[in-house]
Amino acid sequence: MVIKKQTIKLKKVQKNSKPSFEKNKKITKKPVVKTKATVDNKGSEVTKKTEEKKPSKKFSKDLAPLRGMKDILPKDEQFWKAAHHEAEDIAHAYNFGWIETPILEEVSLFIRSIGKGTDVVDKEMYVFEDRDGSKVGLRPEATASLVRSYITNGMQSESQPVKVWTCGPMFRHDRPQAGRFRQFHQFNCESFGVKDASVDAELIVVAYNFLNDLGISSTVFINSIGSKEDRDNYTIELVAYLRSKRSYLCDDCKKRMNKNPLRSLDCKVEQCQPVIEDAPKIIDWLGVESKKYFMKVLEYLDELEVPYMLQPTLVRGLDYYTDTVFEIYEDQDKADTQKSSQGALGGGGRYDLLIGQLGGQPTPASGFAIGLERVVMALKNLKEKGKNIPIVEKRSKIFFAQLGDQARMRALGLIEKLRREGVLVYHNIGKSSLKGQLELANKYGVTHSLILGQKEVLDGTIIIRDMDSGIQEIVDQQKIKQELKKNNLITIKSE
RNA sequence: GUGGCCAUGGUAUAAUGGUCAUUACUUCGGUUUGUGGUACCGAAAAUACGGGUUCAAUUCCCGUUGGCCACCCCA
Numbered sequence: 001m002v003i004k005k006q007t008i009k010l011k012k013v014q015k016n017s018k019p020s021f022e023k024n025k026k027i028t029k030k031p032v033v034k035t036k037a038t039v040d041n042k043g044s045e046v047t048k049k050t051e052e053k054k055p056s057k058k059f060s061k062d063l064a065p066l067r068g069m070k071d072i073l074p075k076d077e078q079f080w081k082a083a084h085h086e087a088e089d090i091a092h093a094y095n096f097g098w099i100e101t102p103i104l105e106e107v108s109l110f111i112r113s114i115g116k117g118t119d120v121v122d123k124e125m126y127v128f129e130d131r132d133g134s135k136v137g138l139r140p141e142a143t144a145s146l147v148r149s150y151i152t153n154g155m156q157s158e159s160q161p162v163k164v165w166t167c168g169p170m171f172r173h174d175r176p177q178a179g180r181f182r183q184f185h186q187f188n189c190e191s192f193g194v195k196d197a198s199v200d201a202e203l204i205v206v207a208y209n210f211l212n213d214l215g216i217s218s219t220v221f222i223n224s225i226g227s228k229e230d231r232d233n234y235t236i237e238l239v240a241y242l243r244s245k246r247s248y249l250c251d252d253c254k255k256r257m258n259k260n261p262l263r264s265l266d267c268k269v270e271q272c273q274p275v276i277e278d279a280p281k282i283i284d285w286l287g288v289e290s291k292k293y294f295m296k297v298l299e300y301l302d303e304l305e306v307p308y309m310l311q312p313t314l315v316r317g318l319d320y321y322t323d324t325v326f327e328i329y330e331d332q333d334k335a336d337t338q339k340s341s342q343g344a345l346g347g348g349g350r351y352d353l354l355i356g357q358l359g360g361q362p363t364p365a366s367g368f369a370i371g372l373e374r375v376v377m378a379l380k381n382l383k384e385k386g387k388n389i390p391i392v393e394k395r396s397k398i399f400f401a402q403l404g405d406q407a408r409m410r411a412l413g414l415i416e417k418l419r420r421e422g423v424l425v426y427h428n429i430g431k432s433s434l435k436g437q438l439e440l441a442n443k444y445g446v447t448h449s450l451i452l453g454q455k456e457v458l459d460g461t462i463i464i465r466d467m468d469s470g471i472q473e474i475v476d477q478q479k480i481k482q483e484l485k486k487n488n489l490i491t492i493k494s495e
Numbered sequence: 496g497u498g499g500c501c502a503u504g505g506u507a508u509a510a511u512g513g514u515c516a517u518u519a520c521u522u523c524g525g526u527u528u529g530u531g532g533u534a535c536c537g538a539a540a541a542u543a544c545g546g547g548u549u550c551a552a553u554u555c556c557c558g559u560u561g562g563c564c565a566c567c568c569c570a
Contacts, residue, residue, distance in 0.1 A: 067561070119496095119568045120568075123496070123568085140569095172570090175566095175568095346570065370570070371570030435527095437531085439532080455529085465530075
Protein backbone atom coordinates (compact mmCIF):
# COMPACT_ATOMS: atom_id res chain seq x y z
CA MET A 1 0.00 0.00 0.00
CA VAL A 2 1.34 3.33 -0.89
CA ILE A 3 1.30 5.62 2.06
CA LYS A 4 3.28 8.51 0.85
CA LYS A 5 4.32 9.58 -2.49
CA GLN A 6 6.35 12.47 -3.54
CA THR A 7 7.61 13.75 -6.76
CA ILE A 8 10.68 15.83 -7.10
CA LYS A 9 11.49 17.75 -10.16
CA LEU A 10 15.18 18.02 -10.61
CA LYS A 11 15.29 20.98 -12.89
CA LYS A 12 18.88 21.83 -12.27
CA VAL A 13 20.08 18.40 -13.15
CA GLN A 14 18.43 18.31 -16.45
CA LYS A 15 19.65 21.75 -17.36
CA ASN A 16 23.23 20.85 -16.88
CA SER A 17 23.07 17.49 -18.41
CA LYS A 18 21.36 18.74 -21.46
CA PRO A 19 21.59 15.93 -23.91
CA SER A 20 23.09 16.47 -27.29
CA PHE A 21 20.04 15.16 -29.05
CA GLU A 22 18.07 18.12 -27.88
CA LYS A 23 16.68 18.77 -31.29
CA ASN A 24 14.33 15.91 -30.86
CA LYS A 25 11.25 17.51 -29.45
CA LYS A 26 9.92 14.53 -27.62
CA ILE A 27 13.11 13.87 -25.81
CA THR A 28 13.84 17.45 -24.92
CA LYS A 29 10.64 17.60 -22.98
CA LYS A 30 11.75 18.15 -19.46
CA PRO A 31 12.98 14.91 -18.01
CA VAL A 32 11.53 14.39 -14.60
CA VAL A 33 13.08 12.05 -12.14
CA LYS A 34 10.50 10.69 -9.87
CA THR A 35 11.30 9.32 -6.52
CA LYS A 36 8.70 7.40 -4.68
CA ALA A 37 9.00 6.75 -1.03
CA THR A 38 6.85 3.80 -0.24
CA VAL A 39 6.23 1.79 2.80
CA ASP A 40 5.37 -1.82 2.48
CA ASN A 41 3.01 -3.78 4.62
CA LYS A 42 5.59 -4.62 7.19
CA GLY A 43 6.46 -1.03 7.64
CA SER A 44 9.91 -0.99 6.19
CA GLU A 45 10.62 1.89 3.95
CA VAL A 46 11.53 1.26 0.40
CA THR A 47 12.67 3.92 -1.92
CA LYS A 48 12.69 3.24 -5.53
CA LYS A 49 13.50 5.34 -8.43
CA THR A 50 10.98 5.11 -11.14
CA GLU A 51 12.31 4.93 -14.62
CA GLU A 52 13.98 8.06 -15.94
CA LYS A 53 11.59 10.54 -17.36
CA LYS A 54 8.47 9.51 -19.07
CA PRO A 55 7.96 11.13 -22.42
CA SER A 56 5.35 13.83 -22.42
CA LYS A 57 1.90 12.43 -22.62
CA LYS A 58 0.82 15.45 -24.49
CA PHE A 59 0.54 14.52 -28.10
CA SER A 60 3.12 16.16 -30.25
CA LYS A 61 1.98 18.89 -32.55
CA ASP A 62 2.75 17.03 -35.71
CA LEU A 63 0.06 14.57 -34.78
CA ALA A 64 -2.65 17.21 -34.99
CA PRO A 65 -4.55 17.63 -38.24
CA LEU A 66 -3.08 19.95 -40.82
CA ARG A 67 -3.77 23.61 -40.67
CA GLY A 68 -7.29 24.51 -41.60
CA MET A 69 -8.44 20.90 -41.47
CA LYS A 70 -10.70 19.49 -38.84
CA ASP A 71 -12.02 16.28 -37.46
CA ILE A 72 -15.76 16.23 -37.45
CA LEU A 73 -16.65 14.74 -34.10
CA PRO A 74 -19.56 12.75 -32.72
CA LYS A 75 -20.80 15.76 -30.80
CA ASP A 76 -21.60 17.45 -34.09
CA GLU A 77 -23.08 14.41 -35.70
CA GLN A 78 -26.64 15.67 -35.40
CA PHE A 79 -25.88 18.83 -37.37
CA TRP A 80 -23.97 17.13 -40.12
CA LYS A 81 -26.49 14.38 -40.43
CA ALA A 82 -29.27 16.91 -40.62
CA ALA A 83 -27.50 18.70 -43.45
CA HIS A 84 -26.67 15.51 -45.30
CA HIS A 85 -30.13 14.09 -45.01
CA GLU A 86 -31.69 17.29 -46.15
CA ALA A 87 -29.34 17.46 -49.12
CA GLU A 88 -30.30 13.99 -50.13
CA ASP A 89 -34.00 14.57 -49.60
CA ILE A 90 -34.19 17.78 -51.52
CA ALA A 91 -32.04 16.56 -54.38
CA HIS A 92 -34.22 13.53 -54.62
CA ALA A 93 -37.39 15.57 -54.48
CA TYR A 94 -36.26 17.60 -57.46
CA ASN A 95 -35.05 14.62 -59.36
CA PHE A 96 -31.32 15.13 -59.26
CA GLY A 97 -29.22 12.02 -59.66
CA TRP A 98 -26.50 11.30 -57.18
CA ILE A 99 -22.97 11.32 -58.46
CA GLU A 100 -19.55 11.17 -56.91
CA THR A 101 -16.35 12.07 -58.68
CA PRO A 102 -12.72 11.67 -57.67
CA ILE A 103 -11.22 14.22 -55.34
CA LEU A 104 -8.04 14.23 -57.36
CA GLU A 105 -8.02 15.38 -60.96
CA GLU A 106 -5.58 16.56 -63.55
CA VAL A 107 -4.71 20.12 -62.66
CA SER A 108 -5.43 21.45 -66.10
CA LEU A 109 -9.10 20.63 -65.66
CA PHE A 110 -9.38 23.19 -62.89
CA ILE A 111 -7.19 25.74 -64.57
CA ARG A 112 -9.17 25.60 -67.77
CA SER A 113 -12.54 25.78 -66.08
CA ILE A 114 -12.13 28.08 -63.12
CA GLY A 115 -9.71 30.24 -64.98
CA LYS A 116 -6.14 31.42 -64.73
CA GLY A 117 -5.98 34.64 -62.86
CA THR A 118 -8.62 33.70 -60.33
CA ASP A 119 -7.42 33.40 -56.77
CA VAL A 120 -8.83 29.94 -56.46
CA VAL A 121 -6.51 28.67 -59.15
CA ASP A 122 -3.52 30.92 -58.68
CA LYS A 123 -3.14 30.90 -54.94
CA GLU A 124 -5.36 28.35 -53.35
CA MET A 125 -5.02 25.06 -55.16
CA TYR A 126 -3.40 22.01 -53.73
CA VAL A 127 -1.23 20.89 -56.62
CA PHE A 128 1.43 18.25 -56.67
CA GLU A 129 3.23 15.89 -58.91
CA ASP A 130 1.99 12.40 -59.33
CA ARG A 131 4.48 9.57 -59.55
CA ASP A 132 4.51 9.66 -63.30
CA GLY A 133 5.31 13.34 -63.24
CA SER A 134 1.88 14.59 -64.21
CA LYS A 135 0.39 17.45 -62.28
CA VAL A 136 -2.61 16.63 -60.21
CA GLY A 137 -4.70 18.76 -57.90
CA LEU A 138 -7.22 18.36 -55.13
CA ARG A 139 -10.51 19.73 -56.36
CA PRO A 140 -11.20 23.26 -55.12
CA GLU A 141 -14.82 22.98 -56.17
CA ALA A 142 -17.07 20.42 -57.77
CA THR A 143 -18.41 21.98 -60.94
CA ALA A 144 -15.32 21.35 -63.02
CA SER A 145 -15.29 17.68 -62.08
CA LEU A 146 -18.99 17.29 -62.70
CA VAL A 147 -18.67 18.87 -66.11
CA ARG A 148 -15.78 16.58 -66.88
CA SER A 149 -17.89 13.65 -65.83
CA TYR A 150 -20.74 14.80 -68.04
CA ILE A 151 -18.43 14.87 -71.00
CA THR A 152 -16.43 11.72 -70.39
CA ASN A 153 -19.49 9.63 -69.58
CA GLY A 154 -21.36 10.74 -72.66
CA MET A 155 -24.23 12.21 -70.71
CA GLN A 156 -25.11 14.46 -73.63
CA SER A 157 -26.89 11.46 -75.07
CA GLU A 158 -29.14 11.08 -72.08
CA SER A 159 -32.39 12.97 -71.96
CA GLN A 160 -31.71 16.61 -71.17
CA PRO A 161 -31.44 18.29 -68.81
CA VAL A 162 -29.14 15.95 -66.95
CA LYS A 163 -29.43 16.87 -63.30
CA VAL A 164 -26.86 15.67 -60.81
CA TRP A 165 -25.99 16.36 -57.21
CA THR A 166 -23.04 15.53 -55.02
CA CYS A 167 -21.68 16.13 -51.56
CA GLY A 168 -18.07 15.98 -50.62
CA PRO A 169 -14.83 17.57 -49.53
CA MET A 170 -13.17 20.40 -51.43
CA PHE A 171 -9.73 21.85 -50.83
CA ARG A 172 -8.39 25.36 -50.94
CA HIS A 173 -5.13 26.47 -49.45
CA ASP A 174 -6.55 29.56 -47.87
CA ARG A 175 -5.96 31.21 -44.56
CA PRO A 176 -8.38 29.62 -42.10
CA GLN A 177 -11.04 31.86 -40.65
CA ALA A 178 -14.58 31.75 -39.40
CA GLY A 179 -16.47 29.39 -41.67
CA ARG A 180 -13.46 28.90 -43.87
CA PHE A 181 -11.28 25.84 -43.92
CA ARG A 182 -8.74 24.26 -46.18
CA GLN A 183 -10.80 21.16 -46.40
CA PHE A 184 -14.47 21.92 -46.47
CA HIS A 185 -17.61 20.29 -47.74
CA GLN A 186 -20.08 21.32 -50.34
CA PHE A 187 -23.48 20.25 -51.48
CA ASN A 188 -23.66 20.74 -55.25
CA CYS A 189 -26.45 20.58 -57.77
CA GLU A 190 -25.91 20.99 -61.48
CA SER A 191 -28.25 20.93 -64.41
CA PHE A 192 -26.78 20.31 -67.86
CA GLY A 193 -28.20 20.64 -71.31
CA VAL A 194 -31.03 23.13 -71.17
CA LYS A 195 -30.91 26.87 -71.26
CA ASP A 196 -34.09 28.14 -69.78
CA ALA A 197 -34.95 30.53 -67.01
CA SER A 198 -36.90 27.78 -65.33
CA VAL A 199 -33.74 25.74 -64.93
CA ASP A 200 -31.99 28.56 -63.13
CA ALA A 201 -35.04 29.22 -61.03
CA GLU A 202 -35.32 25.59 -60.05
CA LEU A 203 -31.73 25.49 -58.91
CA ILE A 204 -32.25 28.60 -56.87
CA VAL A 205 -35.35 27.24 -55.29
CA VAL A 206 -33.57 24.00 -54.45
CA ALA A 207 -30.81 25.92 -52.72
CA TYR A 208 -33.32 28.09 -50.95
CA ASN A 209 -35.49 25.20 -49.84
CA PHE A 210 -32.55 23.22 -48.66
CA LEU A 211 -31.79 25.96 -46.15
CA ASN A 212 -35.39 26.67 -45.42
CA ASP A 213 -36.17 23.05 -44.60
CA LEU A 214 -33.29 23.10 -42.18
CA GLY A 215 -34.82 26.09 -40.49
CA ILE A 216 -32.35 28.61 -41.88
CA SER A 217 -34.06 31.64 -43.33
CA SER A 218 -32.17 33.13 -46.19
CA THR A 219 -32.24 35.60 -49.02
CA VAL A 220 -30.97 35.17 -52.53
CA PHE A 221 -28.80 37.93 -53.99
CA ILE A 222 -28.96 37.80 -57.71
CA ASN A 223 -27.55 39.46 -60.76
CA SER A 224 -26.86 38.79 -64.39
CA ILE A 225 -23.49 39.25 -65.97
CA GLY A 226 -24.77 38.59 -69.47
CA SER A 227 -22.99 36.92 -72.31
CA LYS A 228 -19.28 36.97 -72.75
CA GLU A 229 -19.52 39.84 -75.24
CA ASP A 230 -21.74 41.83 -72.92
CA ARG A 231 -19.26 41.36 -70.18
CA ASP A 232 -16.26 42.26 -72.30
CA ASN A 233 -17.91 45.45 -73.44
CA TYR A 234 -18.91 46.28 -69.93
CA THR A 235 -15.45 45.58 -68.57
CA ILE A 236 -13.92 48.04 -70.97
CA GLU A 237 -16.39 50.66 -69.88
CA LEU A 238 -15.88 49.90 -66.22
CA VAL A 239 -12.11 50.07 -66.42
CA ALA A 240 -12.34 53.40 -68.18
CA TYR A 241 -14.62 54.66 -65.45
CA LEU A 242 -12.41 53.37 -62.63
CA ARG A 243 -9.36 54.91 -64.26
CA SER A 244 -11.04 58.26 -64.18
CA LYS A 245 -11.69 57.86 -60.47
CA ARG A 246 -8.39 56.24 -59.74
CA SER A 247 -7.36 58.65 -57.03
CA TYR A 248 -10.47 57.90 -54.98
CA LEU A 249 -9.94 54.18 -54.90
CA CYS A 250 -8.31 51.98 -52.29
CA ASP A 251 -5.05 50.23 -53.07
CA ASP A 252 -6.69 46.89 -53.62
CA CYS A 253 -9.04 48.33 -56.18
CA LYS A 254 -6.20 49.95 -58.02
CA LYS A 255 -4.64 46.54 -58.36
CA ARG A 256 -7.92 44.89 -59.23
CA MET A 257 -8.47 47.36 -62.02
CA ASN A 258 -6.09 45.45 -64.23
CA LYS A 259 -6.42 41.99 -62.87
CA ASN A 260 -10.10 41.56 -62.25
CA PRO A 261 -11.95 44.85 -62.52
CA LEU A 262 -15.36 43.34 -61.88
CA ARG A 263 -14.32 42.49 -58.39
CA SER A 264 -13.91 46.13 -57.51
CA LEU A 265 -17.66 46.29 -57.40
CA ASP A 266 -17.56 44.01 -54.39
CA CYS A 267 -15.08 46.16 -52.52
CA LYS A 268 -16.06 46.84 -48.95
CA VAL A 269 -13.66 49.67 -48.28
CA GLU A 270 -15.61 52.76 -47.40
CA GLN A 271 -13.73 55.18 -49.57
CA CYS A 272 -14.62 53.15 -52.63
CA GLN A 273 -18.35 53.07 -51.99
CA PRO A 274 -19.29 56.36 -53.69
CA VAL A 275 -17.29 55.38 -56.73
CA ILE A 276 -18.94 51.99 -56.88
CA GLU A 277 -22.38 53.48 -56.54
CA ASP A 278 -21.89 55.69 -59.55
CA ALA A 279 -20.17 53.05 -61.58
CA PRO A 280 -21.87 51.85 -64.74
CA LYS A 281 -24.15 48.93 -63.97
CA ILE A 282 -23.61 45.73 -65.82
CA ILE A 283 -27.31 45.31 -66.19
CA ASP A 284 -27.40 48.30 -68.51
CA TRP A 285 -24.92 46.59 -70.75
CA LEU A 286 -26.71 43.35 -71.18
CA GLY A 287 -27.80 42.39 -74.66
CA VAL A 288 -31.49 42.11 -75.36
CA GLU A 289 -31.44 38.34 -75.02
CA SER A 290 -29.67 38.33 -71.69
CA LYS A 291 -31.88 41.01 -70.31
CA LYS A 292 -34.98 39.14 -71.29
CA TYR A 293 -33.60 35.96 -69.88
CA PHE A 294 -32.81 37.61 -66.60
CA MET A 295 -36.26 39.13 -66.27
CA LYS A 296 -37.72 35.72 -66.84
CA VAL A 297 -35.66 34.21 -64.04
CA LEU A 298 -36.88 36.90 -61.71
CA GLU A 299 -40.44 36.25 -62.72
CA TYR A 300 -40.04 32.62 -61.77
CA LEU A 301 -38.61 33.58 -58.43
CA ASP A 302 -41.59 35.83 -57.79
CA GLU A 303 -43.84 32.99 -58.69
CA LEU A 304 -41.97 30.60 -56.38
CA GLU A 305 -41.94 33.22 -53.63
CA VAL A 306 -38.25 32.99 -53.13
CA PRO A 307 -37.08 36.15 -51.39
CA TYR A 308 -34.38 37.78 -53.49
CA MET A 309 -32.57 41.04 -53.85
CA LEU A 310 -31.12 42.41 -57.02
CA GLN A 311 -27.49 43.10 -56.55
CA PRO A 312 -26.00 44.86 -59.54
CA THR A 313 -22.52 44.59 -58.05
CA LEU A 314 -22.61 40.84 -57.67
CA VAL A 315 -20.05 39.16 -59.87
CA ARG A 316 -18.33 35.95 -59.02
CA GLY A 317 -14.76 34.88 -58.62
CA LEU A 318 -14.83 32.05 -61.06
CA ASP A 319 -14.44 32.77 -64.73
CA TYR A 320 -16.94 30.41 -66.18
CA TYR A 321 -20.17 32.17 -65.32
CA THR A 322 -22.51 33.72 -67.86
CA ASP A 323 -25.89 35.35 -67.36
CA THR A 324 -27.41 34.39 -64.03
CA VAL A 325 -25.24 34.56 -60.94
CA PHE A 326 -26.45 34.37 -57.37
CA GLU A 327 -25.36 34.00 -53.80
CA ILE A 328 -27.43 33.02 -50.86
CA TYR A 329 -27.05 34.54 -47.40
CA GLU A 330 -28.55 33.75 -44.06
CA ASP A 331 -30.92 36.42 -42.82
CA GLN A 332 -29.31 38.05 -39.84
CA ASP A 333 -31.16 39.18 -36.77
CA LYS A 334 -30.42 42.77 -36.05
CA ALA A 335 -28.98 41.57 -32.78
CA ASP A 336 -26.16 39.70 -34.41
CA THR A 337 -25.32 41.76 -37.40
CA GLN A 338 -22.13 42.39 -35.49
CA LYS A 339 -21.54 38.72 -35.26
CA SER A 340 -19.24 37.86 -38.13
CA SER A 341 -19.91 34.97 -40.47
CA GLN A 342 -20.65 37.24 -43.35
CA GLY A 343 -19.66 34.71 -45.95
CA ALA A 344 -22.32 33.45 -48.27
CA LEU A 345 -23.80 30.09 -47.44
CA GLY A 346 -23.77 29.24 -51.09
CA GLY A 347 -23.57 30.53 -54.59
CA GLY A 348 -23.83 29.58 -58.17
CA GLY A 349 -25.01 30.52 -61.60
CA ARG A 350 -25.15 29.67 -65.24
CA TYR A 351 -22.11 28.62 -67.23
CA ASP A 352 -23.10 28.04 -70.82
CA LEU A 353 -19.62 28.08 -72.29
CA LEU A 354 -17.78 25.80 -69.93
CA ILE A 355 -18.66 22.43 -71.36
CA GLY A 356 -17.67 23.45 -74.85
CA GLN A 357 -14.59 25.12 -73.52
CA LEU A 358 -13.47 21.88 -71.91
CA GLY A 359 -13.91 19.98 -75.13
CA GLY A 360 -17.46 18.73 -74.97
CA GLN A 361 -20.34 19.58 -77.27
CA PRO A 362 -21.27 23.17 -76.51
CA THR A 363 -23.90 22.66 -73.84
CA PRO A 364 -25.62 25.13 -71.57
CA ALA A 365 -25.48 24.43 -67.85
CA SER A 366 -26.24 25.92 -64.49
CA GLY A 367 -25.56 24.97 -60.89
CA PHE A 368 -24.85 25.95 -57.33
CA ALA A 369 -22.81 24.95 -54.31
CA ILE A 370 -23.58 25.33 -50.64
CA GLY A 371 -20.91 25.20 -47.95
CA LEU A 372 -21.83 22.64 -45.36
CA GLU A 373 -19.53 23.99 -42.67
CA ARG A 374 -21.38 27.24 -42.91
CA VAL A 375 -24.70 25.50 -42.80
CA VAL A 376 -23.63 23.56 -39.73
CA MET A 377 -22.48 26.79 -38.15
CA ALA A 378 -25.85 28.34 -38.80
CA LEU A 379 -27.61 25.31 -37.39
CA LYS A 380 -25.56 25.50 -34.23
CA ASN A 381 -26.41 29.14 -33.86
CA LEU A 382 -30.08 28.40 -34.26
CA LYS A 383 -29.93 25.70 -31.69
CA GLU A 384 -28.23 28.02 -29.24
CA LYS A 385 -31.08 30.40 -29.67
CA GLY A 386 -33.42 27.60 -28.81
CA LYS A 387 -34.87 27.24 -32.26
CA ASN A 388 -35.91 23.89 -33.49
CA ILE A 389 -33.80 22.28 -36.11
CA PRO A 390 -34.57 19.02 -37.78
CA ILE A 391 -32.19 16.99 -35.76
CA VAL A 392 -31.70 13.46 -36.78
CA GLU A 393 -31.42 11.44 -33.65
CA LYS A 394 -31.78 7.77 -33.60
CA ARG A 395 -31.73 6.80 -29.99
CA SER A 396 -32.35 3.53 -28.44
CA LYS A 397 -34.36 3.52 -25.24
CA ILE A 398 -32.76 0.40 -23.91
CA PHE A 399 -29.47 -0.39 -22.27
CA PHE A 400 -28.02 -3.84 -21.93
CA ALA A 401 -26.01 -4.48 -18.77
CA GLN A 402 -24.12 -7.62 -17.98
CA LEU A 403 -22.56 -8.93 -14.80
CA GLY A 404 -20.08 -11.71 -14.33
CA ASP A 405 -17.93 -13.67 -16.72
CA GLN A 406 -20.56 -15.98 -18.05
CA ALA A 407 -23.04 -13.21 -18.49
CA ARG A 408 -20.51 -11.16 -20.33
CA MET A 409 -19.84 -14.01 -22.64
CA ARG A 410 -23.52 -14.46 -23.23
CA ALA A 411 -24.21 -10.76 -23.62
CA LEU A 412 -22.70 -10.12 -27.01
CA GLY A 413 -24.54 -13.07 -28.43
CA LEU A 414 -27.82 -11.83 -27.07
CA ILE A 415 -27.20 -8.31 -28.26
CA GLU A 416 -26.48 -9.66 -31.70
CA LYS A 417 -29.62 -11.73 -31.66
CA LEU A 418 -31.67 -8.72 -30.65
CA ARG A 419 -30.07 -6.65 -33.36
CA ARG A 420 -31.07 -9.16 -35.97
CA GLU A 421 -34.59 -8.90 -34.73
CA GLY A 422 -34.40 -5.16 -35.12
CA VAL A 423 -33.96 -4.27 -31.46
CA LEU A 424 -31.09 -1.89 -30.88
CA VAL A 425 -29.60 -1.61 -27.42
CA TYR A 426 -26.82 0.47 -25.93
CA HIS A 427 -24.21 -1.41 -24.02
CA ASN A 428 -20.71 -1.25 -22.71
CA ILE A 429 -19.23 -4.70 -22.54
CA GLY A 430 -15.95 -3.25 -21.38
CA LYS A 431 -17.34 -2.28 -18.03
CA SER A 432 -17.73 -4.96 -15.44
CA SER A 433 -19.45 -3.32 -12.51
CA LEU A 434 -23.18 -3.17 -12.73
CA LYS A 435 -23.09 0.18 -11.07
CA GLY A 436 -20.90 1.64 -13.74
CA GLN A 437 -23.12 0.26 -16.44
CA LEU A 438 -26.28 1.64 -14.96
CA GLU A 439 -24.58 4.96 -14.62
CA LEU A 440 -24.04 4.88 -18.33
CA ALA A 441 -27.59 3.81 -18.95
CA ASN A 442 -28.63 6.83 -17.05
CA LYS A 443 -26.37 9.06 -19.05
CA TYR A 444 -27.77 7.76 -22.30
CA GLY A 445 -31.19 8.58 -20.99
CA VAL A 446 -32.70 5.18 -21.65
CA THR A 447 -36.00 4.31 -20.13
CA HIS A 448 -35.27 0.64 -19.54
CA SER A 449 -32.29 -1.57 -18.95
CA LEU A 450 -31.83 -5.24 -19.61
CA ILE A 451 -29.76 -6.86 -16.91
CA LEU A 452 -28.10 -10.18 -17.37
CA GLY A 453 -26.28 -11.73 -14.41
CA GLN A 454 -24.95 -15.08 -13.39
CA LYS A 455 -28.30 -16.28 -12.12
CA GLU A 456 -30.13 -15.22 -15.23
CA VAL A 457 -27.65 -16.97 -17.46
CA LEU A 458 -28.36 -20.20 -15.65
CA ASP A 459 -32.12 -19.67 -15.68
CA GLY A 460 -32.29 -18.50 -19.26
CA THR A 461 -33.98 -15.33 -18.09
CA ILE A 462 -33.19 -11.63 -18.06
CA ILE A 463 -34.24 -8.66 -15.97
CA ILE A 464 -36.01 -5.70 -17.49
CA ARG A 465 -35.64 -2.69 -15.28
CA ASP A 466 -37.76 0.41 -15.58
CA MET A 467 -35.31 3.21 -14.97
CA ASP A 468 -37.84 5.68 -13.68
CA SER A 469 -39.73 3.55 -11.22
CA GLY A 470 -37.03 1.01 -10.49
CA ILE A 471 -39.49 -1.77 -10.99
CA GLN A 472 -37.92 -4.92 -12.35
CA GLU A 473 -39.40 -7.79 -14.20
CA ILE A 474 -37.83 -11.13 -14.91
CA VAL A 475 -38.62 -12.52 -18.33
CA ASP A 476 -37.53 -15.38 -20.47
CA GLN A 477 -34.61 -14.57 -22.74
CA GLN A 478 -36.63 -15.76 -25.71
CA LYS A 479 -39.35 -13.25 -25.01
CA ILE A 480 -37.35 -10.07 -24.71
CA LYS A 481 -38.60 -8.69 -27.95
CA GLN A 482 -42.23 -9.31 -27.16
CA GLU A 483 -41.88 -7.79 -23.72
CA LEU A 484 -40.25 -4.67 -25.08
CA LYS A 485 -42.76 -4.37 -27.82
CA LYS A 486 -45.54 -4.54 -25.30
CA ASN A 487 -44.13 -1.46 -23.66
CA ASN A 488 -43.51 0.29 -26.92
CA LEU A 489 -39.80 0.52 -26.39
CA ILE A 490 -38.39 -0.94 -29.47
CA THR A 491 -36.47 0.84 -32.13
CA ILE A 492 -37.10 -1.37 -35.07
CA LYS A 493 -34.31 -1.07 -37.51
CA SER A 494 -36.05 -1.64 -40.80
CA GLU A 495 -39.28 -0.15 -42.11
C1' G B 496 -0.79 36.35 -49.16
C1' U B 497 -1.54 40.98 -45.30
C1' G B 498 -2.86 42.64 -40.40
C1' G B 499 -4.77 42.27 -35.08
C1' C B 500 -5.50 39.19 -30.70
C1' C B 501 -4.15 34.61 -28.36
C1' A B 502 -1.63 29.73 -26.53
C1' U B 503 -1.92 26.43 -18.72
C1' G B 504 -4.63 18.76 -17.72
C1' G B 505 -9.43 15.84 -22.52
C1' U B 506 -12.68 20.57 -21.93
C1' A B 507 -13.28 25.26 -19.49
C1' U B 508 -10.40 28.22 -16.30
C1' A B 509 -7.09 30.66 -11.83
C1' A B 510 -2.29 32.32 -10.42
C1' U B 511 2.91 33.36 -10.07
C1' G B 512 10.30 35.81 -11.93
C1' G B 513 11.72 31.38 -6.64
C1' U B 514 7.96 25.14 -1.99
C1' C B 515 3.99 20.33 -4.46
C1' A B 516 0.65 25.48 -10.53
C1' U B 517 -5.81 26.80 -8.71
C1' U B 518 -10.72 25.42 -9.55
C1' A B 519 -14.80 23.08 -12.09
C1' C B 520 -16.51 19.56 -15.59
C1' U B 521 -15.12 14.98 -17.85
C1' U B 522 -12.56 10.17 -17.24
C1' C B 523 -11.14 6.11 -13.91
C1' G B 524 -11.46 3.70 -8.99
C1' G B 525 -13.84 3.40 -4.21
C1' U B 526 -17.84 4.33 -0.14
C1' U B 527 -22.37 -2.63 -0.49
C1' U B 528 -17.58 -6.92 -5.54
C1' G B 529 -26.14 -7.78 -8.18
C1' U B 530 -28.57 -2.00 -9.28
C1' G B 531 -28.12 4.32 -11.90
C1' G B 532 -29.86 9.60 -11.25
C1' U B 533 -27.94 12.69 -5.40
C1' A B 534 -23.81 12.70 -1.75
C1' C B 535 -18.83 11.62 -0.02
C1' C B 536 -13.56 9.84 -0.66
C1' G B 537 -9.51 8.95 -3.91
C1' A B 538 -6.66 8.71 -8.62
C1' A B 539 -5.02 10.08 -13.52
C1' A B 540 -4.28 14.56 -16.18
C1' A B 541 -1.41 20.88 -18.11
C1' U B 542 2.28 25.80 -18.52
C1' A B 543 2.46 24.30 -27.42
C1' C B 544 7.68 24.01 -29.56
C1' G B 545 12.70 26.24 -29.94
C1' G B 546 15.95 29.99 -28.41
C1' G B 547 17.31 34.41 -25.37
C1' U B 548 17.52 37.56 -20.66
C1' U B 549 18.20 35.81 -15.37
C1' C B 550 21.29 32.72 -9.85
C1' A B 551 16.16 31.22 -11.14
C1' A B 552 11.25 31.67 -16.66
C1' U B 553 4.93 28.80 -16.98
C1' U B 554 5.49 34.24 -16.08
C1' C B 555 9.74 38.98 -19.55
C1' C B 556 11.83 39.13 -24.93
C1' C B 557 12.47 36.84 -29.91
C1' G B 558 11.39 32.98 -33.39
C1' U B 559 8.42 28.65 -34.96
C1' U B 560 3.91 26.17 -35.03
C1' G B 561 -1.09 26.39 -34.21
C1' G B 562 -5.83 28.81 -33.00
C1' C B 563 -9.43 32.88 -33.28
C1' C B 564 -10.77 37.33 -35.96
C1' A B 565 -10.58 40.84 -39.98
C1' C B 566 -8.78 41.87 -45.06
C1' C B 567 -8.05 39.37 -49.75
C1' C B 568 -10.99 35.56 -51.86
C1' C B 569 -14.79 32.30 -51.48
C1' A B 570 -18.48 27.97 -49.68
